[in-house]
Amino acid sequence: MTKLNYKSLFKYLLVLLWMIVIFKFSSDPADVSDGKSGLVIQELTSLGIDVNGIFGNLANFVVRKAGHFTEYFIFFILLINAVKEGNSLSKSFKIAILITFFYACSDEIHQLFVPGRSGRFTDVLIDTSGGLLAAGILKHIEKRNK
Template sequence: MKEIKSTFDKRKVVNWILLILWMIIIFAMSNQPAVVSDKQSGLVITTLTNLGIDMNGIFGELANFIVRKTAHFLEYMILGILILNVLEIHYTRQKIRLLGVLLVFLYASSDEIHQLFVQGRQGAFRDVVIDTLGGTFGIFVISKLKVLRLKK
C-alpha cells in the first residue's frame, strides 16, 4: 500500500512541476518584445518553407498571423492538458473539465494583461479566446481519451 501512495505522491509532484514550468515558459514568451516574437514567427515560417510548406505563398501576409495564433492555440492546449492532470489528483471527474477551462481562461487573461506592459506588445481579447479554445480542446480530447481507456 505504501508503494501505491509513494507513486501517487511522485505523480502529484511531477504534474505540479510540469504545470508550473509550462506557465513560466508561457510567461517568458509573452515577456519578449514584439521584435523578438516576430523573429520567432519568421523562423517558423522559414522552417516550414524549407520543409516544402510555403506559408507565405499560401497565405501571403496572413502567414505570420496564422503562425502566431496557432502557437497560442498549441501552447494553451498543452497548458489545458497539464491543468487537467493536476486537477484529477484533487477533484472529481465531473468538476475538473469546467474548472480546467476556467483556469485556462484566467491564465490567458492574465497573460494578455501582462503583455500590455511589454515593449511593442499589446493584450488582445481575441488571443484570450484563442488560448481558451486551445486549452478547452486539450482538456476535452484528453478527457475523452481517458474515458475510452477506462472502458477497455
C-alpha cells in the same frame, strides 16, 4: 511525503514550468516575437509547407495565433493531469478550463507592459480555445476507452 504526493507535486511542477514558458514567450518585445514567428515559417518552408504561399501577408499572424493556441493546448493537458488528482474528472475539466481562461487573461494583461505588444481579448479566446480543443480530445478518448 508519500510516493503519491511526489507524483502529484511533479505534475504541478510541470504546470508551473509551462506557465513560465508561456510567460517568457509573452515577455518578448514585438520585434523578437515576430522574429521567432519568422523562424517558424522558415522551418515549415524547409519541411515543404509553404505558409507564405498559403496565407500570404497573414503568414506571420497565423503562426503567432497558432502558437497561442498550441501553448494553451499543452497547458490544459498538463493542468488536467495535475488537477484530476483527488477530483472527479468532470470537476477537473471545469477547474482546468477556468484556470486556462484566467491564466490567458493574466497573460494578455502582462503583454500590455511589453514593448510593441498588446493585450487582446481575442487572444484570450484563442488561448482558451486551445484548452477547449484539448478538453474535447481528452473527453473523446475517455469515452472511447470506456
